[in-house]
Amino acid sequence: MNNRETFRAETRAWLDENCPPEMRRPGDVAWGGRTARFSSDDQKLWMERMANKGWTVPTWPRDCGGAGLSKEEAAVLAQEMRELGCRTPLNSFGIMMLGPVVLQYGTEEQKRKFLPPIARGEIRWCQGYSEPGAGSDLANVQCRAVREGDDYVVNGQKIWTSEAHLSDWIFCLVRTNTQVAKHDGISFLLIDMADPGVEATPTPLISGESIFCQTFFDDVRVPVENRIGEENAGWTIAKRLLEHERNSMSTGAGSRSANAKRKRRTLIDDARTALDTPEGKLPDADLRDRIARVEPPTVALG
Ligand SMILES: Cc1cc2nc3c(=O)[nH]c(=O)nc-3n(C[C@H](O)[C@H](O)[C@H](O)COP(=O)(O)OP(=O)(O)OC[C@H]3O[C@@H](n4cnc5c(N)ncnc54)[C@H](O)[C@@H]3O)c2cc1C
Incomplete structure (x- = not known):
């Protein structure tokens, strides 16, 4: 196995062992903060486990609360989470917006003060x-x-x-x-x-x-x-x-759009299964058009 495959196998094994079953279904995403409200104990546990691993902000440096993953490794993590249906463990304006500019423009002191509490979901x-x-x-x-x-x-x-x-x-x-x-x-x-x-x-x-x-x-x-x-x-x-x-909005980092994407994916998969077209070519032109309207770029429809 090369490094990437090793990383993928280890990542999958860790996620499989640590992601609670309830967090493998679409639902609320934690937003953290001093007065954070969690929809269940599992939601809190999942956020904490991922934060301890540095995987709420996988590409941020370790001393800023991340895991120091490369973009490629982070993509593998995202793929494996998708495969297992793992819910985003934590979302916030700190992760989506502030963190990246503090990393770019902040002093070392500011990075160490402001970023770890974002990564751990402590400050909203x-x-x-x-x-x-x-x-x-x-x-x-x-x-x-x-x-x-x-x-x-x-x-x-x-x-x-x-x-x-x-x-x-x-x-x-x-x-x-x-x-x-x-x-x-x-x-x-x-x-x-x-x-x-x-x-x-x-x-x-x-x-x-x-x-x-x-x-x-x-x-x-x-x-x-x-x-x-x-x-x-x-x-x-x-x-x-x-x-x-x-x-962040366009890549679906927000919980609602992530769930919407998963639903669209399911719609396409269901349509293929129903029409028994394993190679992805749907004979029904009207259905092709309708699916293309919700998922144009990624699916070869005809
Ligand atoms: C869901 C949501 C969440 C938001 N969250 C935040 C937040 O957390 N923090 C925050 O700071 N802001 C937030 N905003 C505010 C958002 O960024 C502003 O609504 C946006 O900047 C537009 O400002 P405005 O509403 O004052 O509209 P205006 O600037 O008054 O514009 C009203 C309309 O006039 C048009 N218009 C304006 N100027 C011109 C012009 N010169 N020529 C022609 N047409 C023009 C605009 O296109 C628009 O259609 C949020 C907005 C939404 C919808």
Whole structure:
């Protein structure tokens, strides 16, 4: 066996031994945090086992809570998880968005402080980008951070902050310079939601749910060491983070889309089985068209 095959065999054996049966079915994915709610003991156990192995963030370095896997090894892990039907053990804005930019732009100290708690599901992050006057025109953010000694004093408002009321920390775009072009006066700050002056108010939706919040900052003191990158260089980091957000959404890192993908896969497999076409060529043109609409790129249909 070559290295890759050895890694695959070991990975499969470990997953088979450690993934509880309930976690081999589609369902809720853990989002972690200080006030994490788990749908079952097995969900918690699965998250903890994977976190101990570094496999909640397999490609992150070991001292940041990951397993230091190469992209190829991580792909093998993902394939084996798919084969066994293993549920994603942990999902979060920390994993999808913040972690990758801290790895790229953070200091060594920041990486070791902020990344392991994300990998272990201990701290849940939310995204403080949008404001009432800064949505599509995101660079117009007005939430103000004024330097006072070793702190910034933050005042302002964010809007549409998903799940802020369930989150422990927020990554924020703040204005640190009003005298330059708008893209050049933004900094990227990490703020503890438990700090005095931070308040997240859920916005009730017509459905009765409240997944969005308005988040207010009233003279919140944030240590300068919580700034990622240089002062006023936050726009570059903000854009990079959005790339990671878009990639995560499109590759189905979110629980709902992962489940949707699995369902689509099942639909195609069922269709093939029902029509008894092992080589994947479906004789029914109408069915071909309908399947192509949900899964165009990966299946040879005709
Ligand atoms: C499910 C969901 C979750 C979200 N979670 C978060 C979050 O966690 N954190 C966060 O910070 N934000 C979040 N947002 C907010 C989201 O990023 C904003 O909705 C987005 O930035 C758009 O801003 P807006 O809603 O103010 O729309 P606007 O900017 O007011 O735009 C309204 C409409 O006008 C159009 N428009 C705007 N400007 C122009 C123009 N110059 N020319 C032509 N048309 C224009 C837009 O295309 C759009 O159709 C979330 C949004 C959604 C839908």
